[in-house]
Every structure is written in C-alpha cells, then in structure tokens.
Amino acid sequence: MSPSVNQKRERGQAVTVIRRSQDSKGKALLAQALQNMNLTSLYNMQHCEEMAASFYSTVTSLLDYYLPLLSMKRHTTDKPWVTDQLRRLIRCRQYALRSGDMARYKQLKNQEQRLTRQLRRKYYEKVNVTGGVRLDR
Secondary structure, eight states, X not given: OOOSSOOOOOOOOEEEEEEEOOOHHHHHHHHHHHHTOOOHHHHTOSOHHHHHHHHHHXXXXXHHHHSOEEEEEEETTOOTTOOHHHHHHHHHHHHHHHHTOXXXXXXXXXXXXXXXXXXXXXXXXXXXXXXXXXXXX
C-alpha cells in the first residue's frame, strides 16, 4: 500500500532571536552605574526634550555596555519552555549516544527529563499567573 497523495510534513525553520543578556553580574553593575550616575548636567539643560534625549542616550549606552544584545538561533517548532541549558544538555546527551558512552548517555537523559519537567512546570505556572490559558493534563 502507498498513499495516494505524498504530503510532506511541515518542518519548522531556524530563526535568529535577539534579546538582552540576563547576566546577574551585569545587572548588578548596571544598578551600581545608575546609582553613581551624575545628573547635574541634566538640570542645567533648558528644554525638557533635551533632558529626556540625554537621559535616554545615557541609560541606553549603559544598558548596551553592561547587558549587551545577544543573538540566538531558535527553531520555530521549539516548545516555549526550551532554554539554552536544556539545548546544551540535549547536545551532550546526543554526543554521548553517538560515541557509545551508554552510562553517560543514561545519566544525561535522566538530567534532561528532570530539567524538562521542571521547566515545563515553571512555564505553565507562569502562564497561569499572568492570565494565560493553562494546558496541563
């Protein structure tokens, strides 16, 4: 038997996502820089638009310095709870499987399953709190 119509399954595509760094050290350094920022030059300006533009450019430059924009590759079919840590774990697990290290493979598989369960639970709790639709069993 063969199907009368040969339909190809839709596969997702790789997309590049740009987001700001979430580094805790960078956040702490940014907070310290904002506390130590000298605002006297803003008070000497004549127009409100100048003040706002100067303040905005200063804060933006500090953000770009301490929490730079990062570009990451994602796939359109990825689940919303998939993180970089989980991706790394999956890559390591697959490498262990290809190299034949079954003990390491099983260990990484168990870690991946635990992390996936934890990330999924956190995601749905967050969606439930923010008013989204909860789709659990």
